[in-house]
Amino acid sequence: MTLVTADPATFQGKGVVRRLMSRPPTAIGCIVALTIIVVAIAAPIVAPYPPAANDFDAILSPPTFAHPMGTDELGRDTLSRAIWGARASMLAGILATLLAVVVAVPIGLISGFYRGRIDGLTMRATDAMLAFPFLIVAVLLTAILGPSLQNAALAIGLVQIPKLIRITRGEVLGLREESFVQAAIADGAPDRSVIFRHILPNTLNVLLVQATVVLPFAILAEATLSFLGLGVQPPTPSWGVMLTAAQPYLGTAPWLAIAPGMAILLTTLSFNLVGDGLRDVLDPRLDR
Amino acid sequence: MSPVLDVRDVSVRIRVPSGHHVQAVDRVSFSVEPGETLAIVGESGCGKTMLAMAVLGLLPSGGEITNGEVLLDGEDLRTATPSRLRDIRGRTIGTVFQEPMAALDPVLTIGRQIAEVIQRHEGLSKDAARGRVLELMSLVGIPDPASRIDQYPHQFSGGMAQRVVIAMAIACRPRVLLADEPTTALDVTIQAAVLRVIDSLKHQLDMAVVLITHDLGVVADVADRVMVMYAGRVVEEADVLDTFAAPQHQYTRGLMGAIRHPTRTPPRSRLTEIPGMVPTLLAPAQACAFAPRCPLADDRCRAELPLLGPIRDHHAVACFHPGVPA
Amino acid sequence: MSRYFLRRAGESLIALWLATIVVFIGVRSLPGDPAIAMSGEGREPAANALIRQRYGLDEPLPIQYLRWISITITGDLGTSIRTGQPVTAEILSRIPTTLELAGLAGLFAICFGLPLGIAAAVRRGTRLDYLAGSVGLIGLSIPTFWLGIVLILIFAVWLEVLPASGYVPFLEDPIQNLERMILPVIVLGSALGAVLLRQVRSGMIGSLGSDYVRTARAKGLTERQVVVGHALRNSLITVVTILGLELGALISGSVVTESIFLIPGFGRLIIEAVSRRDYPVIQGVALFSAVAYIAINFGVDLLYSYLNPKVRMGSTAQ
Numbered sequence: 001m002t003l004v005t006a007d008p009a010t011f012q013g014k015g016v017v018r019r020l021m022s023r024p025p026t027a028i029g030c031i032v033a034l035t036i037i038v039v040a041i042a043a044p045i046v047a048p049y050p051p052a053a054n055d056f057d058a059i060l061s062p063p064t065f066a067h068p069m070g071t072d073e074l075g076r077d078t079l080s081r082a083i084w085g086a087r088a089s090m091l092a093g094i095l096a097t098l099l100a101v102v103v104a105v106p107i108g109l110i111s112g113f114y115r116g117r118i119d120g121l122t123m124r125a126t127d128a129m130l131a132f133p134f135l136i137v138a139v140l141l142t143a144i145l146g147p148s149l150q151n152a153a154l155a156i157g158l159v160q161i162p163k164l165i166r167i168t169r170g171e172v173l174g175l176r177e178e179s180f181v182q183a184a185i186a187d188g189a190p191d192r193s194v195i196f197r198h199i200l201p202n203t204l205n206v207l208l209v210q211a212t213v214v215l216p217f218a219i220l221a222e223a224t225l226s227f228l229g230l231g232v233q234p235p236t237p238s239w240g241v242m243l244t245a246a247q248p249y250l251g252t253a254p255w256l257a258i259a260p261g262m263a264i265l266l267t268t269l270s271f272n273l274v275g276d277g278l279r280d281v282l283d284p285r286l287d288r
Numbered sequence: 289m290s291p292v293l294d295v296r297d298v299s300v301r302i303r304v305p306s307g308h309h310v311q312a313v314d315r316v317s318f319s320v321e322p323g324e325t326l327a328i329v330g331e332s333g334c335g336k337t338m339l340a341m342a343v344l345g346l347l348p349s350g351g352e353i354t355n356g357e358v359l360l361d362g363e364d365l366r367t368a369t370p371s372r373l374r375d376i377r378g379r380t381i382g383t384v385f386q387e388p389m390a391a392l393d394p395v396l397t398i399g400r401q402i403a404e405v406i407q408r409h410e411g412l413s414k415d416a417a418r419g420r421v422l423e424l425m426s427l428v429g430i431p432d433p434a435s436r437i438d439q440y441p442h443q444f445s446g447g448m449a450q451r452v453v454i455a456m457a458i459a460c461r462p463r464v465l466l467a468d469e470p471t472t473a474l475d476v477t478i479q480a481a482v483l484r485v486i487d488s489l490k491h492q493l494d495m496a497v498v499l500i501t502h503d504l505g506v507v508a509d510v511a512d513r514v515m516v517m518y519a520g521r522v523v524e525e526a527d528v529l530d531t532f533a534a535p536q537h538q539y540t541r542g543l544m545g546a547i548r549h550p551t552r553t554p555p556r557s558r559l560t561e562i563p564g565m566v567p568t569l570l571a572p573a574q575a576c577a578f579a580p581r582c583p584l585a586d587d588r589c590r591a592e593l594p595l596l597g598p599i600r601d602h603h604a605v606a607c608f609h610p611g612v613p614a
Numbered sequence: 615m616s617r618y619f620l621r622r623a624g625e626s627l628i629a630l631w632l633a634t635i636v637v638f639i640g641v642r643s644l645p646g647d648p649a650i651a652m653s654g655e656g657r658e659p660a661a662n663a664l665i666r667q668r669y670g671l672d673e674p675l676p677i678q679y680l681r682w683i684s685i686t687i688t689g690d691l692g693t694s695i696r697t698g699q700p701v702t703a704e705i706l707s708r709i710p711t712t713l714e715l716a717g718l719a720g721l722f723a724i725c726f727g728l729p730l731g732i733a734a735a736v737r738r739g740t741r742l743d744y745l746a747g748s749v750g751l752i753g754l755s756i757p758t759f760w761l762g763i764v765l766i767l768i769f770a771v772w773l774e775v776l777p778a779s780g781y782v783p784f785l786e787d788p789i790q791n792l793e794r795m796i797l798p799v800i801v802l803g804s805a806l807g808a809v810l811l812r813q814v815r816s817g818m819i820g821s822l823g824s825d826y827v828r829t830a831r832a833k834g835l836t837e838r839q840v841v842v843g844h845a846l847r848n849s850l851i852t853v854v855t856i857l858g859l860e861l862g863a864l865i866s867g868s869v870v871t872e873s874i875f876l877i878p879g880f881g882r883l884i885i886e887a888v889s890r891r892d893y894p895v896i897q898g899v900a901l902f903s904a905v906a907y908i909a910i911n912f913g914v915d916l917l918y919s920y921l922n923p924k925v926r927m928g929s930t931a932q
Contacts, residue, residue, distance in 0.1 A: 127625065128632030130911075131904040135866040135881075139888050143896055144643045220757050224870055227759050228885055243760060247874075250763065251771050261760035268755035276751075346831055378834030385832070390825035393844050395851070395923055404843075405833045440923040456833060 019281045026280075029273025036267050040086035047080040051237045060253045070255040072245060081237040082259045088238035089267065092153045092222035092231070097214045099157030100164050105207065108168025109195055113176060122169070126162035134159045134221065142230045149222075149238075152231035156221045160214050167210055171203045205282040212275030216268040223264050239264050291319035292463045292496040293343070293381075298356035300335070300342045300520075312338040314520040315355065317596075320464065320496035325487070327511035327528070328500045329543070335520035336500045340468050344381060345373040361463065379409040382457030382495075384486075386469040388449035392441035398452045399437035405459045424455040427492075428485050447478035454485060461493050468500045483510050504543060508532060513602075516540050519577035522596055526603035536599055536610040538582045576607070584609045618919055626912045633904040634686075638679050641897045652682065654693035654701065654894035686901065692894035696886075701898040705880065712879035714784065715798055715871065716864045720857075722803035723810050728853075731814025735822060736841060746811060753808025758867055762801040762874040769797060779876040794875070802871045806860055813856050817849030824848075851921045858914025862907050 021027045039046055049055075055067075055075040063070045069078035111122040132140075138155035145151045175181055176199070184194050225231035226240025234241050239260040246256035300313035313335045320326045328336045341347050343358050345365060358365040360380060365373065377383070385391045393401060402424060403417040412420070418437070425433035428451040441449060450470060457465060467486060471479035487510050490497050499511060507514055507528060514531045516524040516539065524537040535541045574593045579585040589608055596606040605611075641651055649656040649665040656662035666672060670681040691701035727750075734746035770778035776797055782790040821827060822845050830840045868881035876882075880899070887895035 124625065124628045124632060127629035127908075127911075128636060128904075130862075131629060131633045131907045132636070132900070133862045133865040133903055133907060135869045135884065136900050136903045139884055139896065140637075140640045140900055143888055143891070143893070144640065144645070216755065220755075223757050224759060228870065228873060229889065240759075243763065247763065250767055254767055254771075257760070257763050257767065261757065261764065264757045264760060265752075265755055268757070269751065272751055272755050344832060346828065374834045374836060376834065377832055383829070383832040385825060385829060387825055391829040393826040393830070393848065395847055395921070396844075404830075404835065404839075408833065408835055408839070442924050453829070456829070 020274075020277050023277055023280070025273050026277025029270040029277065032266060032270035033274055036086055036270065037090060039083055040090040043084050043087055047083040049077040049080040051081050051084040052076065052235055053080075060249065060256075062253070063255055069259045070253065072242075072253075072256055073249065078242070078256060078259045081242060082239070082263050084237040085239045085242060085260060085263065086267070088149055088226070088232050088236065089219045089222055089264070092149055092156065093215050093218040095150070095153035096156035096160065096218040096221075097211055099154065100160035100214060101207070101211065103157075104161045104164030105168050105203075108165045109172055109200065109203075111165065112169035112172025113191070113195055113199065115173075119169070122165065126165050129158075129162040132159075135224075138221075138225055138230055142225075147225075147230045147233060149232045149236075152222055152225045153218075155225070156218045159221075160217070164207075164210060164214075167206060168203060171206050172199055175199050175202050209275065209279045209282060212271060212278055216271040216275070219267055219271070220264065289321050291321050292361060293498070294319040294357075294359040295339075295343065296357045296359065298339070298342060298358060299354045300338050300347065301352055301354045302338070302348070303350035311520055312351070313342065316517070316520075316522050317356075318498075318515050318522070318525070320498055322463070322494045322496050323490065324512045325490060325497040325499055325510055327507040327514045328498065328517060329502065329504065329507055329514055330517035331502055334517045336517050337468055339517075340383075340466050340498070340500055343466065344377060344383060345370075346377075375409070378405050378457075378462075379460045380462050381464045381466060382460075382462035384450070384453050384457050384465070384467040384470045387473045388446055388453050389441060389444075391453050392449060394441055397438045397440055398444070402452065402456050402459060405456050409460045420459070421455075424459055425452075427458075427489070428452075428455045429481075430455075446474050447482060450474060450478075450482050451485060454482070454489070458489055458493060458495070463495060465490070465495045465497045466500075467497065469502070470499070471506060472501070472503065479506070480509070486510070516543070521577060521606065523578065523606050524604065525596070530600070530603050534611070536603070536605040537578075537607050538584055538609075539578050584612055619916065622912060622915050626908050630905065630908050633908065634683055634901065635679065637897065637900045637904065638682055640900065641682075641893065642675075642678070644893050644896075646891075646893070650695070651893040652692055652897065654695050654698075654892075691898035691901070694895050695892045696890050696895075701894050704895065705883065705898050705902055708878065708880045708883050711781065711783075711877060712868050712872070712881055715795065715802060715868055715877065715879060716861075718795060718799045719803035719806065719864060719867075720861075722799050723807035726803070727807040727810030728814055731811045732818055732841070732846065734811070734815045735818030735845075738819060738822075743815075746815065750808045750811040750815070753804045754812070756804070758801055758805060759870045759874055761804060762797070762871060765797050765801060766874070779874070781875075781877045794877075798871045798875045798877060801874070802864065802867045805867060806857075806864065809860055810853065810857065814849060814853055817852050818845055821845035821848045851918065854921065855914060855918050858910060858917070861910050861914075865903060865907070 020030065053076060055071060055077070057075070058064075058067060058071050059075045060073055061067060061071050067077050067079065069082065071077055072081070107122060111119045134156070137159050138152065141155045141158075142148075142151055145154075181194060181198050184198050189197075222231055222238070223240035223243070226238040227244050228240075229244065232238035232241055234245070242260040243257060246253070246260070249256055296317050297315050298313060298317070299311065299315050302310045302312050304310055316335075316339060318326060318328070328339070330336050338347070338351070341351070342353050343365065345368070347353070353366055356366070360376065365376070368376070392398065399418065399421050402421045403414065406412055406417045406420050407414070421437060422433045425437065430436060430448060430451050436444075441452070444452065454470075465486070470486065471482050474482060483506065486497065486499075489495065499506070501507060511528045514524075514526060514528050515522055516531075516537065518539050524531065524535065524540045526536075531540065532544065535544055575591055576582070576585065576589040576594050579589045582589065586608075592608075594606045594608050596604050598604045599610055642648060644651045647656070647662070648671055649662050649669065652669055653665050656665040668681070669685070670678045673681075689702050691705070693699065694701050694704055697704065730746045730749065734743045737743055766778050769776040777794050780794055782794060784791040818841075822841070824845075826848075827840060827845055830844045835843070865881070868879060869884055870881070871877070872879045872882035873885055880902075883895065884899050886892070887899060
């Protein structure tokens, strides 16, 4: 008599990538997203001008050959600033996502595995955390700590933590009842080993999908916060900051608003496409 | 007596995501008369469910009937309009599926769900239908209908839920009852009870029953005739007693050998396994589909398709070596 | 039902209590004189000393919390540093505006997301499905504030058919009020509508593939009875739950929308308070949001339990 004790934690490595790329929208999303990441990293090389370089002969000029996306009120090249702005967004997005994952996953694992009082406490704590809309948290945080990129990332990450805890916990609760985990426990394996070797690998799929949801949100959130003056401060280029600056000149220089906005849209769109694709491939029962 | 349901030479083809076609059913014919139970037997994947779906006009998207006729009291359902099919389903053909709990809508009371069929086909008002629902519930053996009519599916056990499904299926006194693995998801002790219900209803309402199953015990219990399917084709068809007493096709023999009979199976003998696996139906060869697993197979079997032919009275086989002991 | 209700009520209260602790810690961490931060008054030494005593600022932290919560719970959230008006009154005066905006935005989201989601699921794989999917994806990815700017650009600057900003109270002039609401409502409602579209589509696809839908079809029910009476009804439960959860996003979204369109609502109050370091207002706003959010979630839970019979009566098989 054989029990199903085999551990199904197969990440399917190469197969996943191939299946991802087989769908046109996902493939496009991957390529665009990767391009943006590369551009962000290579900004000093890729951008035609430094972000603070003023060209006082060409203030508020529409797109020309020298300045393909026009210039702003201080003569700075919009295209270059948009490229440099990618850095702020990527940085904030990654920092926030990392923070959320590093904090939420262990808590979710422990809460789901041990249940009982710890779990109850965690649930109430996440309820309380979930009670604050993202912007309120950001507002409070920046009021206390002052507005900056790091604090914006902190706020964004904090807000994602309760949701991630819930999701991890949910997965762990389910996995705990699977026969291969029960077998490991019955075998006398120490808790630590069960969690790390059996439960955690099986949550990775879901977590990866969640990460692709968090990242676009983080990018949008950073832009929003910068737009409202709660994040990156001028003169550091950030798409949100550029949009705030573009507002007074909407009638006379509309291109100032278009470039950063398109950049945000492209970035979030591509990451969302990748996320959708990943979800289709890794978790086909969530039929989309 | 003429058959109520007469399926002639039906083939069903399904397009799979990769773009290929699967021949789920290959030129199958059968018929049922009022008051008789035909059991369609075979393993999972042999096409029996697709056959039922084809009769109902409920093939999944990508599926189509490519051949044959489905005659219900003489009317060819294959050419019927979707609207006509909707009228027939539930009223002339009742269906019972495998998982009773999944078959019931979790957010509606079972009374509502049974009444729905009656209201749809007979235009009764809610109140008038309610009386019928209570009658039906008694008919299928649900105790204390008045107190259970407004309950929700999750408040029913598997066996009781299946009775609700049966009630929905026979609500409009259909001519045919299609039961696709009606007892497979139920406890063994409940299975017999549910089969009794179906059997007694058959007599009371003079229905033709098509019972799809992979469980030969069920077949022995309630069927009048048996049709054995393999890889989308019919391999044997006979009265039930005949089939059990003298199976002609090796596959049927294998199925019989795989169950223990209280008196026939020698004690302490091994159950026979049929070696090999059911073939995928991607490109059915024009040869015997069972050949790879058959101990009697020879070159002719692998090159030519055996057609269903009569062996005796009311007993047909599709085999080049019928009845040969292995 | 009542057991569930009591349990959820208890959980909500605990969450609320924990939230107040968070706000309290936040307020105490604000730079500057805590007396002024909490009450908005006390710039003179004499008044300051009184406030320090009232809020127990010289006593251990837990006592401070108790004092603070006992004052706050009566509705006294201090005085706005900027306007000198009671914070509670100021917040309450702004709420109706945001409610109107959020309400209309929610309506817009439902009118646009629900039908498209259903249609996409029913006509799965067709061009309509891909179109709806794309609309949903873009709605999800587009930054709210950019959408607002672009719409202003198109409709107010170039086409000049709608006003770029501003607010007129409904009671003063309903038509002007609604005219100025059109763009903000579209902006605020789009993201929510996109989420709704995707969720409805996803839920409906699940329902439509289920066994009970197959049974419904086998019963000969009309497509409408199947799609609406069975599939939609089942999906709606999840949809309602998700909508409820996303209501918090409406609060966040209203901050941005009100800022762009210069609507004097609750959202804009938040931004104004931050830029002016009006700490009592920030405190009030944080508390208010927490309470509102927890209350909404509680309401959504109750609604969910009402819609889902399994939760409503507990599962007891017979």
